[in-house]
Amino acid sequence: MPSRRPSRRRPRDGSHPPLDLDxxxxxxxxxxxxxxxxxxxxxxxxxxxxxxxxxxxQIPAGTGHVVVWRNDSWFSDEHALGERRHWHSGCWRARGRRR
Structure with missing residues (x-):
């Protein structure tokens, strides 16, 4: 019987990699x-x-960026999600410094 190749998904000791919550x-x-x-x-x-x-x-197609929507909308969650906006990551970070 041929030997099986070890799995590359998990180390041999059976430990799991730490969870990346983000x-x-x-x-x-x-x-x-x-x-x-x-x-x-x-x-x-x-x-x-x-x-x-x-x-x-413009944020060109294929460019990484952030999508932002309000958590404290006076309207429904669906409305808040429908009002989401796409920002350059740097513009979103800088907006807090401009206010």
């Missing part, structure tokens, strides 16, 4: 600011172009 949650995090509570999700890029509300410049 990766497991799709790089989503909550942020607080003077303008409210926000959900911020990092994306690696998409097939579409978006207009960044921070600088009014």
């Amino acid at each position: 990766r497991a949650l799709g790089q989503m995090r909550a942020e607080s600011g003077p303008d409210g509570e926000w959900s911020v999700r990092t994306v690696r890029g998409s097939e579409k172009q978006y207009l960044c509300p921070g600088c009014n410049q």
Whole structure:
């Protein structure tokens, strides 16, 4: 009987790698600011172009950026998610310093 190749998924000792919570949650995090509570999700890029509300410049297709929506919307969660915006990562970070 031929010998089986060891699995490359897990080390031989059976230990699991530490959980990367950002990766497991799709790089989503909550942020607080003077303008409210926000959900911020990092994306690696998409097939579409978006207009960044921070600088009014295009985010080219395939470019990593953040998608942002309010956590404290007066309307429904569906409404808040429908109002999400795509920002350059640097523009989103800089917006807190401009206020």
